[in-house]
Amino acid sequence: MEHSTMTNDDTICAISTPPGTGGIAVIRVSGPKAITICDTIWHGKRLSETPSHNARYGIIVDPVNGELDRGLATVFRAPNSFTGEDVVELSVHGSKWIQNELVQLLIKQGCRMATEGEFTRRAFSSGRIDLVEAEAIADMIASSSRASHHIAVSQMRGDLSNRLVDMREKLIELASLLELELDFSEEDVEFASRDKLLALARQTMDMMTKLTSTFSTGSALKDGVPVAIVGETNAGKSTLLNKLLHEERAIVSDIHGTTRDTIEDTIEIDGTLFRFIDTAGLRDTADPIETIGIQRAHEKIRLARIILWVIDPTSTTDPAQTAADITSCMATDAKLIAVINKCDLDAPDITPELTNLLPGESKTIRISASQNQGLDHLRTLIVDAAGFARAHPGEIMLTNLRHFEALTNATQSIARVITGLQTGLSGDFIAQDLRETLHYIGEITGSITTPQILSTIFSRFCIGK
Numbered sequence: 186m187e188h189s190t191m192t193n194d195d196t197i198c199a200i201s202t203p204p205g206t207g208g209i210a211v212i213r214v215s216g217p218k219a220i221t222i223c224d225t226i227w228h229g230k231r232l233s234e235t236p237s238h239n240a241r242y243g244i245i246v247d248p249v250n251g252e253l254d255r256g257l258a259t260v261f262r263a264p265n266s267f268t269g270e271d272v273v274e275l276s277v278h279g280s281k282w283i284q285n286e287l288v289q290l291l292i293k294q295g296c297r298m299a300t301e302g303e304f305t306r307r308a309f310s311s312g313r314i315d316l317v318e319a320e321a322i323a324d325m326i327a328s329s330s331r332a333s334h335h336i337a338v339s340q341m342r343g344d345l346s347n348r349l350v351d352m353r354e355k356l357i358e359l360a361s362l363l364e365l366e367l368d369f370s371e372e373d374v375e376f377a378s379r380d381k382l383l384a385l386a387r388q389t390m391d392m393m394t395k396l397t398s399t400f401s402t403g404s405a406l407k408d409g410v411p412v413a414i415v416g417e418t419n420a421g422k423s424t425l426l427n428k429l430l431h432e433e434r435a436i437v438s439d440i441h442g443t444t445r446d447t448i449e450d451t452i453e454i455d456g457t458l459f460r461f462i463d464t465a466g467l468r469d470t471a472d473p474i475e476t477i478g479i480q481r482a483h484e485k486i487r488l489a490r491i492i493l494w495v496i497d498p499t500s501t502t503d504p505a506q507t508a509a510d511i512t513s514c515m516a517t518d519a520k521l522i523a524v525i526n527k528c529d530l531d532a533p534d535i536t537p538e539l540t541n542l543l544p545g546e547s548k549t550i551r552i553s554a555s556q557n558q559g560l561d562h563l564r565t566l567i568v569d570a571a572g573f574a575r576a577h578p579g580e581i582m583l584t585n586l587r588h589f590e591a592l593t594n595a596t597q598s599i600a601r602v603i604t605g606l607q608t609g610l611s612g613d614f615i616a617q618d619l620r621e622t623l624h625y626i627g628e629i630t631g632s633i634t635t636p637q638i639l640s641t642i643f644s645r646f647c648i649g650k
């Protein structure tokens with residue numbers, strides 16, 4: 186049992202469609218008594234006599250108050266249902282009142298209200314899906330762009346899980362070869378040469394490092410490619426953020442230092458999800474709050490994959506200092522776009538001057554954020570700079586921080602195995618590191634879990650999923 190107050194002997198129910206009024210609503214019931222409980226409120230062909238994966242039309246009747254609604258009941262029998270248990274899905278008219286009455290009625294007849302993600306958690310407990318697939322369901326529900334949807338589909342299909350199974354099999358082969366060596370060590374027989382063990386360990390480590398290296402792109406695809414909007418105060422950063430998001434998200438004013446905290450939101454452009462982050466203007470200041478804001482701006486520059494440096498060409502300050510500030514903390518593979526704003530005003534074109542200050546691959550563009558000039562061109566440059574984030578067909582990607590951390594730990598353990606094999610360390614010690622590697626891989630798929638890990642994962646779900 187995963188949790189002391191939760192047992193799978195209970196029959197659970199919940200509204201599975203979004204809250205509110207809709208054309209229809211689906212109330213899901215799962216557990217050993219799902220079918221018998223539904224039969225007590227069902228007038229129509231007996232659900233207990235309905236074969237699995239069949240729908241019946243009937244009347245839902247409250248024994249006290251009479252007819253509640255007419256609708257469909259779809260029966261799924263264990264073990265061939267989402268949860269692996271008997272499941273009934275009741276489709277009724279989507280009135281909030283009907284939905285709530287029906288849930289109350291089911292509870293009166295012996296169901297318990299499901300907790301967040303409990304249906305999916307049961308699917309996991311019954312072995313229908315592993316943790317990676319369960320998390321992919323949450324990602325699928327949350328997906329907000331073609332690219333993030335694409336990855337969720339691949340993970341739900343089990344692509345990542347299969348890759349992890351491959352790794353696990355290699356590690357188990359390695360462990361058993363090592364065990365043989367240990368068993369017969371006194372007889373001085375070498376069963377597998379250490380070279381063979383080493384080759385196997387290296388192969389596994391290569392698979393791991395290849396997978397961990399996809400995380401930066403994978404998480405950008407899922408959560409949005411981070412684009413930091415930075416520059417001096419009053420350059421028009423917040424104006425630009427609002428235009429890119431098509432929404433008055435940040436306060437705009439001609440007072441220097443208007444934005445103090447970071448403000449971010451996502452939007453899809455051409456199938457890629459972007460996370461635009463407006464930041465506090467960079468300047469020397471004695472104001473302690475503004476100073477914190479500027480520190481945060483630096484942090485966002487470090488984490489960004491694309492940096493929009495917004496410049497006011499009418500400003501008298503030397504751009505060289507800001508350029509040095511930005512380029513010194515941006516990631517080496519980040520892309521920089523210098524956005525000369527306010528081109529509606531009378532100002533000299535400073536493009537040539539800027540070009541000398543920027544890393545080779547940087548782009549420069551002139552726009553007017555407030556007058557909507559050059560914004561489409563800027564969007565094209567942003568999409569081009571995010572070329573890395575286009576879905577790579579067939580490539581398995583890590584998108585989840587939990588998976589990334591566990592796999593990073595696994596990679597460190599296998600690295601110790603390799604060093605151990607190279608330096609002729611005793612098999613006992615190597616076996617210990619190998620077990621640790623297997624442990625971390627097991628953590629990802631859920632063959633090794635704690636109630637705490639499970640609660641964290643499933644609390645992300647809504648009730649009814």
Ligand SMILES: Nc1nc2c(ncn2[C@@H]2O[C@H](COP(=O)(O)OP(=O)(O)OP(=O)(O)O)[C@@H](O)[C@H]2O)c(=O)[nH]1
Pocket residue numbers: 417418419420421422423424425436437438439440441442443444445464465466467526527528529530552553554555556
């Ligand atoms: N003429 C002109 N004014 C602009 C343009 N873009 C922004 N502004 C004005 O410039 C001023 C500053 O704009 P903001 O967007 O608040 O600038 P910011 O970079 O966010 O400033 P801080 O938050 O103080 O760092 C406002 O008065 C805007 O209306 C533009 O393209 N042309």
Ligand SMILES: [Mg+2]
Pocket residue numbers: 422423424435436437443444463464466
């Ligand atoms: Mg601002």
